[in-house]
Amino acid sequence: MISKLTAKNADTHVAVLHRVMAHRIIYGNECYTMHVATIYTDGSCTLEPFTCETPNTRFVNGTIKIDELILNEFNRKSALIKP
Numbered sequence: 901m902i903s904k905l906t907a908k909n910a911d912t913h914v915a916v917l918h919r920v921m922a923h924r925i926i927y928g929n930e931c932y933t934m935h936v937a938t939i940y941t942d943g944s945c946t947l948e949p950f951t952c953e954t955p956n957t958r959f960v961n962g963t964i965k966i967d968e969l970i971l972n973e974f975n976r977k978s979a980l981i982k983p
Contacts, residue, residue, distance in 0.1 A: 918938075921958070922937070926966070935948060936957060939966075945966060
């Protein structure tokens with residue numbers, strides 16, 4: 901199973917909009933156990949296995965589902981706050 905869903909280029913500066921850790925994260929047709937989902941201002945998302953606590957990461961005691969509608973909504977909201 902590949903955990904990192906979206907590779908980030910080190911030269912590209914994209915701010916983190918939201919980070920959440922959950923017992924189970926459903927993304928696409930896969931279920932990721934004990935992973936951290938990071939949603940960026942461009943609407944992209946990465947999933948990585950939980951290894952240590954990270955500041956400003958919310959914890960969900962259960963299952964969350966990330967789909968294209970959620971990513972599009974985050975992308976729309978981030979566009980509203982850009983200078």
